[in-house]
Structures are given as C-alpha cells and as structure tokens.
Amino acid sequence: MKFIRMTLNKWEKWWKFVILLLLLIMTFTYAMFQGGFVSWFLFYSFLPFALYALMIFVYPLSDFTVERVLGDQELTAGDPVVMKIIIKRNMPVPIAYLLIHELLPERLEILLGREKISSIVFPGFRKRIELSYNIKSMPRGEHTFNKLEIRTGDILGLIEKSRMIDSDKKILVLPATVPLPLRQVLGDYEQGKRTNSYKIRNETAMVSGIRDYAPGDRMTVIDWKSSARGVGLKTKNFEEKHSSDFFLLINCESDHSVFEEMVTFSASIAEIGLTKGMKLGLWAGGGGLDNLLEVKEGKGYVHKALNFMAKIKASPKIDVSSPRFYTPQTRFIPPNASLIVVTSVLHLPFVKAYTNLAGGIHSLYILFFCESSHVLNKAEQEAYTFGINHGAKMSIIRNREDWGVFEERGGR
Structure with a gap:
C-alpha cells in the first residue's frame, strides 16, 4: 500500500506538469487560430502564471537548509520551550508561499495530540527565513527533533512539491522534583x-548477645547450643551496623x-x-x-x-x-x-x-x-x-x- 501511494505521488507531479503544458499549448493555439484581442489577452494573462509554475517545477528544494536554535537544551519537566527555526537558501527565486511542518517526537505527539506543528510564510526573494513556536509544558525525557517538511507551489495550484529535511536537535528534559517529608530512611x-x-543476618556477623526466641526469628539465627541447655529457644543478637x-x-x-x-x-x-x-x-x-x-x-x-x-x-x-x-x-x-x-x-x-x-x-x-x-x-x-x-x-x-x-x- 505504501509503495502504491509513493508511486502515485511520483506520477502526480508529472501529470500536473503535462496538464500545465497542455493548458499553455491550448491557450496559444486558441489565440493563433481565433485571433483578436480577447484570445491573445487570455494567452498573455495565463503566460506569467504558467512560466512561474514551470520555474517552481524546476527549482530544487534541496537548496533549502534548516537550523534549529534552542536557548536551553536541558530543561525540567513542565518548563516551556521556544524552538527557533532558521531556513536558508542560496538562490533568490521568488517563492509565493512556503508551508512548514515540524514533525514532533513521539512523546510530544501524544502529549499535544497532534503529529506536527504547521506554519505558513511568504518568502518572496528572501534567502533567510526565521520563525519560532512555543510548547508550554515539556514532558520528561530525551526528545529528538529531526524532521521538517517544507511545501510550496505555484499560485494556481497546478504545481506542488515538498521535501523532508533532516535537522537534528536533542532536548533533555530532567524529571521535576518536589520537597518530600521523608521519615525513617532520610x-x-x-x-x-x-x-x-x-542487621547482618549471616553466620559471619559479629554476635553481640543472646535473647529469648521471638516468633518470626529465622532458623539460621537460633543459638542451638544455648537452646540445648533446656532453658528454651535462644536467638543470637547481631552487631548493628550503620x-x-x-x-x-x-x-x-x-x-x-x-x-x-x-x-x-x-x-x-x-x-x-x-x-x-x-x-x-x-x-x-x-x-x-x-x-x-x-x-x-x-x-x-x-x-x-x-x-x-x-x-x-x-x-x-x-x-x-x-x-x-x-x-x-x-x-x-x-x-x-x-x-x-x-x-x-x-x-x-x-x-x-x-x-x-x-x-x-x-x-x-x-x-x-x-x-x-x-x-x-x-x-x-x-x-x-x-x-x-x-x-x-x-x-x-x-x-x-x-x-x-x-x-x-x-x-x-
């Protein structure tokens, strides 16, 4: 099923490209055979959109790189975090819009109830784009942000393309601690x-004395020599360690x-x-x-x-x-x-x-x-x-x- 979906997605891009060329050819042919102001106006009106769509089709999204910036990479559970994303590119090709999807780590996906955080920007000719998002309460654990998806297309929606960019950033969230009124041990x-x-309960421990047997005493701590004298069962007292x-x-x-x-x-x-x-x-x-x-x-x-x-x-x-x-x-x-x-x-x-x-x-x-x-x-x-x-x-x-x-x- 996954293979079929990937194959369809691959062919969809080319079918849209073919449809774009057919529309361009049809409007040009109509203008050539029909003549007149209206037919040529229709062709020249569609031409900029078609050329822009062709430019988007050939523009490689591999030109984009992503960097994540985080103030504190070590937090405590419940702390808020602001993730800053910096997107750079080399070629100043005009981009009408850029959809950005941050794919969340599994534990954050469960906590926030969604798989990704999405945002849309309008880059134009800009070669550097900065955006940020806030997570109000981070759960305990080691979270790795490593996938960012970018999507763009032409104005008419004839051409669409996307790319998954790897950009690893780890955040370690320590467990929260609370004051405890601990008794006895602490x-x-x-x-x-x-x-x-x-008390050491083995035969090599230092014996500090003898006492009467009490219910629950282990058989290994009974002093059989003292008990054999006929004065009842006796139990060894062991040296107390600290x-x-x-x-x-x-x-x-x-x-x-x-x-x-x-x-x-x-x-x-x-x-x-x-x-x-x-x-x-x-x-x-x-x-x-x-x-x-x-x-x-x-x-x-x-x-x-x-x-x-x-x-x-x-x-x-x-x-x-x-x-x-x-x-x-x-x-x-x-x-x-x-x-x-x-x-x-x-x-x-x-x-x-x-x-x-x-x-x-x-x-x-x-x-x-x-x-x-x-x-x-x-x-x-x-x-x-x-x-x-x-x-x-x-x-x-x-x-x-x-x-x-x-x-x-x-x-x-």
Whole structure:
C-alpha cells in the first residue's frame, strides 16, 4: 500500500506538469487560430502564471537548509520551550508561499495530540527565513527533533512539491522534583539522630548477645547450643551496623501516567538524599530493560542521577505468569544499603524476587504506585501480605499525599 501511494505521488507531479503544458499549448493555439484581442489577452494573462509554475517545477528544494536554535537544551519537566527555526537558501527565486511542518517526537505527539506543528510564510526573494513556536509544558525525557517538511507551489495550484529535511536537535528534559517529608530512611539521617540501620543476618556477623526466641526469628539465627541447655529457644543478637547508602530500584513495567509519578517521586528522593550526603545507587529494569547507575555520593552526583532518570521509559507490562522478573545482580548492591523498590506492578512472584534479593541483609521498602481509585485485587493483597510477613515495609501510593512514606502501613 505504501509503495502504491509513493508511486502515485511520483506520477502526480508529472501529470500536473503535462496538464500545465497542455493548458499553455491550448491557450496559444486558441489565440493563433481565433485571433483578436480577447484570445491573445487570455494567452498573455495565463503566460506569467504558467512560466512561474514551470520555474517552481524546476527549482530544487534541496537548496533549502534548516537550523534549529534552542536557548536551553536541558530543561525540567513542565518548563516551556521556544524552538527557533532558521531556513536558508542560496538562490533568490521568488517563492509565493512556503508551508512548514515540524514533525514532533513521539512523546510530544501524544502529549499535544497532534503529529506536527504547521506554519505558513511568504518568502518572496528572501534567502533567510526565521520563525519560532512555543510548547508550554515539556514532558520528561530525551526528545529528538529531526524532521521538517517544507511545501510550496505555484499560485494556481497546478504545481506542488515538498521535501523532508533532516535537522537534528536533542532536548533533555530532567524529571521535576518536589520537597518530600521523608521519615525513617532520610528524615532521621537529616536530623543527625542516626543513619540507616540494618542487621547482618549471616553466620559471619559479629554476635553481640543472646535473647529469648521471638516468633518470626529465622532458623539460621537460633543459638542451638544455648537452646540445648533446656532453658528454651535462644536467638543470637547481631552487631548493628550503620550506613547512609540506599539503592533505588524502579520497575519500568508501567502505564505512562503512573510511571511519570514514579519517576518524579524517585528523582525527589535521589535529590534530597544526595544533597544530605547520602550514597545513592539507581537501577531501572523490567520489560527487557536493565539500566544501572552505580552507587555514588555528593551534590555533584545529583545531576547525573536526574540525567539517568530523564532517559528511562515505561515499558509494557509482561504476563505475571512469566518466570522472568528483573532484579539487578547482587554484586552491584552494597552490602549495607537499603533497597527502595518503586513499582506499579504488585504480585507474588515480584515481591518474592525482591525479598530474596534483600535476603535479610538489606532493609526493603516496596512502594506500590497506582491510580487514586485503585482497590487491591486478590493477587495484590496476597503479595502485600507476603511482603509484610517477610520483613518488607509495604506502602501503597495512590496520590501525592502518600509521598511522605517509609513507614509500614496496615491499611490498604
């Protein structure tokens, strides 16, 4: 179908050219055989339009070049942008009109609800044309403007021609950040009360004492020698370590609207934590994606983290029965880091994957983002309960009022 359309467009140009020549020949023949003022007036009146149409037909649109000028090539989501387009040519051929179509990147096309931004100019003999357009609110992401279509023709519409011009310009739009009243992981660290605490749950950790067994204690931490003395089950107390590391894991399997909220939230956490001197690692995966930003610290790292989150994209949700659930390799996660999982997918295999990743060594926060009217279904309730029972701090985020999280919730 596309081939047929291209073939018809190609022949249409030549058919119009043939029609133009026939009209010119017919008016001349009529004047020659009919004679008189009226017939020759008709011919000479049509002649300038025909000659102009022939000139447009032979004039190459490859003479045009396009340059895009942008003040700020790095913006924040929600910022307006003014794109200036400069069109140049070498030959001062008179052009009656020039239709300009800016073909928008895919994400802007979805946001604005249209494929292109159009404008018409009347160049005349000018060799340089400048025009600009404004986009009021830019969405997060890396946007590439690379296609501009120009169209022109004669005054009578007998000859029309167009050309697609490549002119690349990239705009990086960083995610917006908002102040968050973060508790526990970030709040206490900021106030100097303590850093993020965790207990090492392995056999090589330093044992600091013995206590009575409590329901929920793992079998691996039971002190069997003390328990064998007949005074009841005893559990080892481990040395408490301190760290300000946290590792942010973003599940990209998400719908577009929810995903943007997830990224804004994640960017806000990263900015606050890094500004306060904490260490941050980032991983974005799911749906075939696997992007990693190693653990770093310092205010200078904020821009790199925001740059990382500007480029990640939502991917379609996969079937929950699939055995492939993406988690980063454990070698990339510091042994003392808290894991913060940001997701809009919640089911048992997913939660199991992250509780296994935490392995009793890392503090685990799973933040489930959903629409404000969303009610947990049976599978999500099962996953939620499993996470709580296995030491994960579960939070359901339905709107921005829930963004002051990092505490276990009992409500659903």
